Amino acid sequence: MKSYFIDTNVILRFLLRDNEGCYKKAVGYFGDAKAGNIQLHLIPEVIFEIDYVLRGVYSIPKQEIVEICLKLVKSPLLKINDRSVLIQALEMYKTMNIDLFDIYLHYFALNKKSTVLSFDRDFEKFKK
Numbered sequence: 763m764k765s766y767f768i769d770t771n772v773i774l775r776f777l778l779r780d781n782e783g784c785y786k787k788a789v790g791y792f793g794d795a796k797a798g799n800i801q802l803h804l805i806p807e808v809i810f811e812i813d814y815v816l817r818g819v820y821s822i823p824k825q826e827i828v829e830i831c832l833k834l835v836k837s838p839l840l841k842i843n844d845r846s847v848l849i850q851a852l853e854m855y856k857t858m859n860i861d862l863f864d865i866y867l868h869y870f871a872l873n874k875k876s877t878v879l880s881f882d883r884d885f886e887k888f889k890k
Contacts, residue, residue: 763798763799764801766803767802768803768840769808770815772787772791773788773808774815774816775787776789777812777816777830795840802840804840804842805843806842806843806866809835809848809852810862812827812834813827816830824855824856825856828856832849844870844873847866847873851866851869858887860887861884864884
């Protein structure tokens with residue numbers, strides 16, 4: 763089976779349907795994955811980029827972005843390393859005023875029985 767790492771723009775064209783040709787191709791990729799013809803991999807950085815673009819360029823509210831990203835991350839069509847860490851970070855992102863990446867980094871480090879070194883004071887919020 764052919765394996766692909768999916769880029770942010772494929773997911774954005776699927777979500778936004780702002781380019782009909784790209785949207786149809788994206789639908790085809792997901793359909794091929796559902797049929798078991800291909801395997802789609804998603805790296806966590808793509809989720810961070812989706813958040814950045816949807817908030818910064820399209821002004822979509824954070825809560826809506828979290829729900830979109832959670833659906834993606836929970837999809838059995840996508841192979842994701844550290845899926846549980848990403849879900850944990852997205853769930854926390856709903857309630858915390860901290861960058862999604864920082865939350866992910868915090869939970870990733872915890873999962874590895876480690877801590878984050880940072881000058882960012884947001885990490886102090888996790889100690890409360």
